[in-house]
Amino acid sequence: MRKLKLGMVGGGDGAFIGAVHRMAANLDGHWDLVAGCLSSTAEKAHRSAEVLGLARSYSSFEEMAARERARTDGIDAVSIVTPNHMHIPIARAFLQAGIHVLCDKPLTTDLAQAEAFAAECENYEHHFFLTHNYSATPMIRQAKAMVANGDLGDIRLIHAEYLQDWLSRPAEPENAQAAWRTDPSRTGGAGAIGDIGTHAYHLATFVLNEQASHLAADLNSFVEGRKVDDNANILLRFGSGARGSIFASQVATGSENGLKLRIHGTKGGLFWEQENPNQLIFTALGGVEQRITRAGSGAGDAANAVSRIPAGHPEGYLEAFATLYRDIACALAGKTDAAKDVPRLSDGVAGMRFIHACQQSSVANSAWHAL
Amino acid sequence: MRKLKLGMVGGGDGAFIGAVHRMAANLDGHWDLVAGCLSSTAEKAHRSAEVLGLARSYSSFEEMAARERARTDGIDAVSIVTPNHMHIPIARAFLQAGIHVLCDKPLTTDLAQAEAFAAECENYEHHFFLTHNYSATPMIRQAKAMVANGDLGDIRLIHAEYLQDWLSRPAEPENAQAAWRTDPSRTGGAGAIGDIGTHAYHLATFVLNEQASHLAADLNSFVEGRKVDDNANILLRFGSGARGSIFASQVATGSENGLKLRIHGTKGGLFWEQENPNQLIFTALGGVEQRITRAGSGAGDAANAVSRIPAGHPEGYLEAFATLYRDIACALAGKTDAAKDVPRLSDGVAGMRFIHACQQSSVANSAWHAL
Amino acid sequence: MRKLKLGMVGGGDGAFIGAVHRMAANLDGHWDLVAGCLSSTAEKAHRSAEVLGLARSYSSFEEMAARERARTDGIDAVSIVTPNHMHIPIARAFLQAGIHVLCDKPLTTDLAQAEAFAAECENYEHHFFLTHNYSATPMIRQAKAMVANGDLGDIRLIHAEYLQDWLSRPAEPENAQAAWRTDPSRTGGAGAIGDIGTHAYHLATFVLNEQASHLAADLNSFVEGRKVDDNANILLRFGSGARGSIFASQVATGSENGLKLRIHGTKGGLFWEQENPNQLIFTALGGVEQRITRAGSGAGDAANAVSRIPAGHPEGYLEAFATLYRDIACALAGKTDAAKDVPRLSDGVAGMRFIHACQQSSVANSAWHAL
Amino acid sequence: MRKLKLGMVGGGDGAFIGAVHRMAANLDGHWDLVAGCLSSTAEKAHRSAEVLGLARSYSSFEEMAARERARTDGIDAVSIVTPNHMHIPIARAFLQAGIHVLCDKPLTTDLAQAEAFAAECENYEHHFFLTHNYSATPMIRQAKAMVANGDLGDIRLIHAEYLQDWLSRPAEPENAQAAWRTDPSRTGGAGAIGDIGTHAYHLATFVLNEQASHLAADLNSFVEGRKVDDNANILLRFGSGARGSIFASQVATGSENGLKLRIHGTKGGLFWEQENPNQLIFTALGGVEQRITRAGSGAGDAANAVSRIPAGHPEGYLEAFATLYRDIACALAGKTDAAKDVPRLSDGVAGMRFIHACQQSSVANSAWHAL
Known part of the structure; x- marks a missing residue:
């Protein structure tokens, strides 16, 4: 199973959940984080990318979606770890660019937007996953x-x-x-x-x-x-x-x-x-x-099926989060039903x-x- | 502090809470159970009294209240451990007979009755205690x-x-x-x-x-x-x-x-x-x-103030219940504030x-x- | 089952385990504490007895054993709650007086004494119980x-x-x-x-x-x-x-x-x-x-067989201790095997x-x- | 901080601790597993390497040490996850090849060997770490x-x-x-x-x-x-x-x-x-x-210093294991004292x-x- 390429929007310096996503993506070795727009402030985004040793750092998510789409080695999926009001605009940009989306919860800021976006997504071929990690x-x-x-x-x-x-x-x-x-x-x-x-x-x-x-x-x-x-x-x-x-x-x-x-x-x-x-x-x-x-x-x-180590050796928060990433990786690699509970x-x-x-x-x- | 004499209404053979009250009354040695009307069925009442070695067994609570009032060594207090609908009639009989009452919860069957009884009790000189045991x-x-x-x-x-x-x-x-x-x-x-x-x-x-x-x-x-x-x-x-x-x-x-x-x-x-x-x-x-x-x-x-034994030696349900009985005994013996939390x-x-x-x-x- | 009469040696003012024995004896209503030599200091013994409302207070355990033996309403059993070195002399006095003994642990101060006393006890008709309470x-x-x-x-x-x-x-x-x-x-x-x-x-x-x-x-x-x-x-x-x-x-x-x-x-x-x-x-x-x-x-x-109240209603240290007293009372009342685990x-x-x-x-x- | 290249000896198909090491190395993103001799049986080693998508699979640890030493992009460190009796021979081979060693416990099969090896290691310039993971x-x-x-x-x-x-x-x-x-x-x-x-x-x-x-x-x-x-x-x-x-x-x-x-x-x-x-x-x-x-x-x-996520979000066995890998990576990258507790x-x-x-x-x- 080839490693998938992951991008991230949000999650720069000082963010809690961005680091969690990165560790979760790392744990089972199915993902490489290669691109990001880690902050809405370009300067902070680049600084954070440098700290992380990220190959490709973008100043805006729009630029990131466009450029990743254009690359032959563009990202397979993007993780959106921003405040709620940005979830949908960012998700839309990447779905339209043919890139799968993993998005933090809650989906957005109000129900009407959520329903409209759900209808809109009928037109997209790529997947949208929501990281309700505890369910894993x-x-x-x-x-x-x-x-x-x-x-x-x-x-x-x-x-x-x-x-x-x-x-x-x-x-x-x-x-x-x-x-x-x-x-x-x-x-x-x-x-x-x-x-x-x-x-x-x-x-x-x-x-x-x-x-x-x-x-x-x-x-x-x-x-x-x-x-x-x-x-x-x-x-x-x-x-x-x-x-x-x-x-x-x-x-x-x-x-x-x-x-x-x-x-x-x-x-x-x-x-x-x-x-x-x-x-x-x-x-x-x-x-x-x-x-x-x-x-x-x-x-x-x-x-x-979602347990990694023997009884009595505690798994924790990150392991469950990692299970979402693993299940999604398997699903994108063609394993039917791998992500049925995501x-x-x-x-x-x-x-x-x-x-x-x-x-x-x-x-x-x-x-x-x-x- | 002299031992107090206790009566009981209800709590016959097979009852849960009657036995609890008896153990609670026993624990600290302030009470002697001497009289009872342990069941609404006279035959069962007497049989239960015999098993308990109870000196005075009555066929009805009315008889019990009247006779105990008449004795020079009559009971100081009665515990009412019957179904809810009987609480007030029994309490009334004993309060009118000049006998303190300890009553199980809830007070009665509806709010109107409760409020009427509370008003009525303004006229009685004796105490009414409710055994919300967990509070002790x-x-x-x-x-x-x-x-x-x-x-x-x-x-x-x-x-x-x-x-x-x-x-x-x-x-x-x-x-x-x-x-x-x-x-x-x-x-x-x-x-x-x-x-x-x-x-x-x-x-x-x-x-x-x-x-x-x-x-x-x-x-x-x-x-x-x-x-x-x-x-x-x-x-x-x-x-x-x-x-x-x-x-x-x-x-x-x-x-x-x-x-x-x-x-x-x-x-x-x-x-x-x-x-x-x-x-x-x-x-x-x-x-x-x-x-x-x-x-x-x-x-x-x-x-x-309500703890009996050193830390690490667990006290339980009965001890808390017994605290109510101890506090009431102390209060009836004239210790001001002893029962302030009862x-x-x-x-x-x-x-x-x-x-x-x-x-x-x-x-x-x-x-x-x-x- | 008639109530048994209990005496106590030791357990005066300030003692921990004497109070425990009294509550344990009280809980199930099988015992009345009626006599005691509550301290090796006579004055303290009498003061403690007065606080407890004890009918018969003695200045020495020897006097207590002799006088209780002589009474028609003498104690059925004595509880020994003194320091270890006094256990055997006191137990001997009461066993010789035809009074059952409940004794705190450890039995005595050294093994030779313990073995000698065990041999000696072959000659006594009355029982010797040791209050390893946790076993109950x-x-x-x-x-x-x-x-x-x-x-x-x-x-x-x-x-x-x-x-x-x-x-x-x-x-x-x-x-x-x-x-x-x-x-x-x-x-x-x-x-x-x-x-x-x-x-x-x-x-x-x-x-x-x-x-x-x-x-x-x-x-x-x-x-x-x-x-x-x-x-x-x-x-x-x-x-x-x-x-x-x-x-x-x-x-x-x-x-x-x-x-x-x-x-x-x-x-x-x-x-x-x-x-x-x-x-x-x-x-x-x-x-x-x-x-x-x-x-x-x-x-x-x-x-x-040794549980008093329903599941979820915690019993504790005193209840187990009380079980020893209850089992012994039942055994002394003739219930075969009642005290087999004491x-x-x-x-x-x-x-x-x-x-x-x-x-x-x-x-x-x-x-x-x-x- | 550049990613380090990791090799593994042992840990093939069905092994417990090899998978643990791989996840631990992955979690923080400091290591890439690139080479291995995953079993003492060559055929099983290669099959396991294929499952893991491992770039370089060797038939013997001796070959692996020699070849990795020779590469300009050879591994920085090797993890030894074999039964105890193989720890020292393998560690020696890699230390002599100028490759750092992470080794499972216990160190070896007897004390004399351990002491001799410790003396021998005075001559090696590279590090030997033992994965007592719980200490992290x-x-x-x-x-x-x-x-x-x-x-x-x-x-x-x-x-x-x-x-x-x-x-x-x-x-x-x-x-x-x-x-x-x-x-x-x-x-x-x-x-x-x-x-x-x-x-x-x-x-x-x-x-x-x-x-x-x-x-x-x-x-x-x-x-x-x-x-x-x-x-x-x-x-x-x-x-x-x-x-x-x-x-x-x-x-x-x-x-x-x-x-x-x-x-x-x-x-x-x-x-x-x-x-x-x-x-x-x-x-x-x-x-x-x-x-x-x-x-x-x-x-x-x-x-x-070794905690990754906020209070109440449980970390577990793998996180502590990963801390060893992170500390070692930091130490090898020149951060003084990073591995002082490893x-x-x-x-x-x-x-x-x-x-x-x-x-x-x-x-x-x-x-x-x-x-």
């Missing part, structure tokens, strides 16, 4: 398989939460991460619900294999002067009859990256938490609680629908809103 | 003290949950515990919200020292044929600006007695779970997570207000309802 | 039953440890607990090995149902000026071929009451820790790790043999010493 | 820094254990991993002590910054027919006065990769476990237990000294043996 965690794949297999019976309850505390105080201007994430002109208005709520919602619906039908949301901006939500308490209803919740918070003091998922069905219950991701707690109704471990005897094919445009639209419904419900004093 | 856990007392002391700053979020799975299937008729708890004629219509939701709500508001101002509730009866709620997802708002939630479920497969409490303020966050009750997790914003243990160096006066009638009314608001909100499609 | 924990009874049942196959490894840190600094003279426990004239020379090592050793051999054949011990006194061991690292060998270890330390900073037990056999492994005692972790070889909970679906008869004199001798072997091995530079 | 875990670096900084005071106790259960049954011949690890002709005679005991011993002494002075070992081969130890219970003494232990087992049923480390000093105690590696539990004597997290507010420079030849000799002492002590019935 082995024990999440295990959970999804167990739900599909009926091990939990009919699902009654699903609670997902994603709690952090790093925005408990007003964001300091020099913190670039915090700055754009609390700036509605770049996020589209969503705060916690966009940055982490969409992860929690995606995770829940990915495992359940069902979108919520309605939600009721209570959004807050606890920090003085904050222009986006920093806490969301959300109730969910599903067409199947299941009920649930999403809590997303960036002011939950004492929380680092507290993404957790609980599912209760007529036959069994599951619990998983991201900060200790190599185990899945499962209890069959009337049975004894089991700790299913990654690569352990209780792990099935779905988990094992989130796509429809997941991005679902995420925007979630954000939109949260905002609509919240202004309607938490009235149920259809998704 | 040392680390909960610690949590309350830390909130009061400002260690968490202004409270932004409070999430309480109480998840069980023992009613995940239709109740078997021979299971007396399950039978009355799912029978609206005995519970008053509430299921999980009354049986365990009131515990979670009390715990949250006890620690916070503030009642919720509004709630939005989504109640469900998942089990076919069930006539009371078996799951409640509830959002909370507080006058102080805090937001929160209560989850109460008896169909959350994999849960035994999962009562948990999380509080997040501007300065710090707390986490406690009942199944591992001897520790309280505290993180000051920007600090390192701490595990404060019962009787350990981080425990303060409030926790130490729940009373007002807590019972607050619990009924919670149940009522849940039911009203739920029928109004989860609209916010004032408490 | 439900999940320890479960573990013992699982080992006996072959669920672990042939046992290969057993590691027990009991780590504390409360003696990490020189004992302050006003700390009575620390003072006698570090005074060789009262302990007999053993420090950590006697106070907690015997608990760990008993627990391991109780579950395994086999005494070690040999041990190799490295004893230390880390704290300057300390005259007894405060740390013991011990290797074990068993006649069955199993190997293991005991760590006992009172200078293991960060440890509260860290008693833990691990057993590995050809078919499965077990783990239990005292600070979270309501669960037993079991993994069948090649299977998934299970968390067996007290009163949960995985708990068997042996555990259920430690006796032979356990006390085994404990002294353990202490003796540790000391002999340690002076022989950790050479293996037969038990 | 951020929270281990944190622990080492805290010990060095005196946060624990004088160290009294250090307990390390490494428990697995994957060799609880006789190794199946088709399991290549198990086969060579239980074959004395390839391991040199050591089983668990070499494969995992050396990791535990290295970890303990790395953090403590002191080798043990003496050990007493009880080695066993529990599985019938096994020719190497599969369990080792070892006591340690240090010149500083500290005491400790190493347990290494491959028959500890219920254990996956249970490497744990506990240290107790006069001022504080530490606990770390590999299966949940992003936290370090620290308790100052008399203080509250703290959970120091990777990249959290309690983490210091030493941990942060294990070297002296660590390899210390590991062999540990193995030797275990074997000598065990045959002397666990007598203390100097290291």
Whole structure:
């Protein structure tokens, strides 16, 4: 399988997620990062490229798309790791240039744009992938398989939460991460619900294999002067009859990256938490609680397919992220179904629908809103 | 301090909570159980009394109240451990007989009755205590003290949950515990919200020292044929600006007695779970997570006052329950403030207000309802 | 079943374990504490008795034994909760007076005395019980039953440890607990090995149902000026071929009451820790790790027999201690086998043999010493 | 910083650790794997190289060393991931060829060889690194820094254990991993002590910054027919006065990769476990237990230097392994001190000294043996 050539837009000096993408692309050896437009400021972009030893550095994404298209050794795919408002313009440029796209979540700044872009993409031949990385965690794949297999019976309850505390105080201007994430002109208005709520919602619906039908949301901006939500308490209803919740918070003091998922069905219950991701707690109704471990005897094919090392040797955040890159590389190399669990445009639209419904419900004093 | 004489109504053969009360009353040696009407069926009452070696067994609570009042060595207090619908009639009989009352929660079957009884009790000289036992856990007392002391700053979020799975299937008729708890004629219509939701709500508001101002509730009866709620997802708002939630479920497969409490303020966050009750997790914003243990160096006066044995020697459910009995004994013996943290009638009314608001909100499609 | 009358020697004002015994005796309502000689100082003994509301207070244990024997309503049993060097003289006095004995561990100050006393006891008709309380924990009874049942196959490894840190600094003279426990004239020379090592050793051999054949011990006194061991690292060998270890330390900073037990056999492994005692972790070889909970679906008869409340409602240190009192009460009331798992004199001798072997091995530079 | 060229000896099809090395080398993008002799069987070597898309595949390590030396674009370093008995011959060949060596542990098959090789290496100009990967875990670096900084005071106790259960049954011949690890002709005679005991011993002494002075070992081969130890219970003494232990087992049923480390000093105690590696539990004597997290507010420079992503985003086994590759790349690129914490030849000799002492002590019935 030949190595694929990767480009990157965003992710320059000081960015968190750009470095994550690079390590994720590196891990399994399927990608070479060869080109980038690492910042919207050309000078910073070139400086960052130099630090990374990047062969081809561009001053604008438009230039990058055009020039890469023109090369015989142009990039196979581009990773978009910019603030939300730039996702679609950049993705469009590369898709039109015949280059596959891997894009950070949330898809964009509002639902209407998302839906229009989804329609537009019908015309493009190249793929659009969305990096909801947590869905590639082995024990999440295990959970999804167990739900599909009926091990939990009919699902009654699903609670997902994603709690952090790093925005408990007003964001300091020099913190670039915090700055754009609390700036509605770049996020589209969503705060916690966009940055982490969409992860929690995606995770829940990915495992359940069902979108919520309605939600009721209570959004807050606890920090003085904050222009986006920093806490969301959300109730969910599903067409199947299941009920649930999403809590997303960036002011939950004492929380680092507290993404957790609980599912209760007529036959069994599951619990998983991201900060200790190599185990899945499962209890069959009337049975004894089991700790299913990654690569352990209780792990099935779905988990094992995305597991790299033996049980007891922890895999983490980067490994799951790398699985997206590996699956995409395999898919682009022609392995059918390799990327069947990698989130796509429809997941991005679902995420925007979630954000939109949260905002609509919240202004309607938490009235149920259809998704 | 002389030993006090205790009576009991309910709690006969096969009952769970009656035995708990007896052990709790025994532990510290302040009470002698001497009289009882242990069942609404006289024959069962007497049989149960014989098994327990109870000196005085009565066929009805009315007879018991009258006779005990008449004795010079009559009981000092009675514990009421019957289904909800009998709480008030029995309490009334004993209070009128000049006997203190310890009553199980919830207070009664509906809010109107609760409020009427609270008004009525203004006329009684004797005390009414409600056994929200979890509030007597040392680390909960610690949590309350830390909130009061400002260690968490202004409270932004409070999430309480109480998840069980023992009613995940239709109740078997021979299971007396399950039978009355799912029978609206005995519970008053509430299921999980009354049986365990009131515990979670009390715990949250006890620690916070503030009642919720509004709630939005989504109640469900998942089990076919069930006539009371078996799951409640509830959002909370507080006058102080805090937001929160209560989850109460008896169909959350994999849960035994999962009562948990999380509080997040501007300065710090707390986490406690009942199944591992001897520790309280505290993180000051920007600090390192701490595990404060019962009787350990981080425990303060409030926790130490209700702690019996050294750190690392676990106390449990019965010890906290016993603290209620000890505090009440001390208070009845004239120790001022001994029972200041023991729940009373007002807590019972607050619990009924919670149940009522849940039911009203739920029928109004989860609209916010004032408490 | 009539209530039994209990006496106590030791356990006056400020003592830790005396209060524990009283609560343990109270919990299930089978005992009334009616007499005591609560201190070796008569004045302190009487003052303590008054605080406890004790009917009969004696100035010496000899007087107490004589007078209680003479009464028609004399005590049925006495609890001995003094420093080690007084255990045998007191036990002898009461056994000769026809009164059953419950005695704290370790049995006495040296092995020769222990063996002589065991021989002497052949002549007494009344019972001698030793309060190795941890052996009465439900999940320890479960573990013992699982080992006996072959669920672990042939046992290969057993590691027990009991780590504390409360003696990490020189004992302050006003700390009575620390003072006698570090005074060789009262302990007999053993420090950590006697106070907690015997608990760990008993627990391991109780579950395994086999005494070690040999041990190799490295004893230390880390704290300057300390005259007894405060740390013991011990290797074990068993006649069955199993190997293991005991760590006992009172200078293991960060440890509260860290008693833990691990057993590995050809078919499965077990783990239990005292600070979270309501669960037993079991993994069948090649299977998934299970968390067996007290009163949960995985708990068997042996555990259920000593369990009081439903799963998820934690029982703790006092409940296990109370089980010893309950079992003894039932046995004295004629229930055959009720106290079959309560430690006796032979356990006390085994404990002294353990202490003796540790000391002999340690002076022989950790050479293996037969038990 | 230019990318370095890496070669590999061993690590062909089906090998565990070869794949680990490749991912570790990939993660940070500092290495390109360009050459290999992936198996001692030429045909298998070439087949494996083809699967990996390796440019240059050799039939023997001697040929590889010679040819790579001759190329202007020859490899900068080679990773040796073969059974133990081949480590030194291969390392010698590459060092003599002017190529740096990264070698798996243990260094070789016996102490005499190790010492002779160490002397020989004085003559080589190129580096020899040993991949004790766990020492590169951020929270281990944190622990080492805290010990060095005196946060624990004088160290009294250090307990390390490494428990697995994957060799609880006789190794199946088709399991290549198990086969060579239980074959004395390839391991040199050591089983668990070499494969995992050396990791535990290295970890303990790395953090403590002191080798043990003496050990007493009880080695066993529990599985019938096994020719190497599969369990080792070892006591340690240090010149500083500290005491400790190493347990290494491959028959500890219920254990996956249970490497744990506990240290107790006069001022504080530490606990770390590999299966949940992003936290370090620290308790100052008399203080509250703290959970120091990777990249959290309690983490210091030493941990942060080897941490890649924010707190709460778990790093795992591969990340720590990758840190070795990154540090070595930086050191080879001229960054002074970049690899100061990467294990070297002296660590390899210390590991062999540990193995030797275990074997000598065990045959002397666990007598203390100097290291």
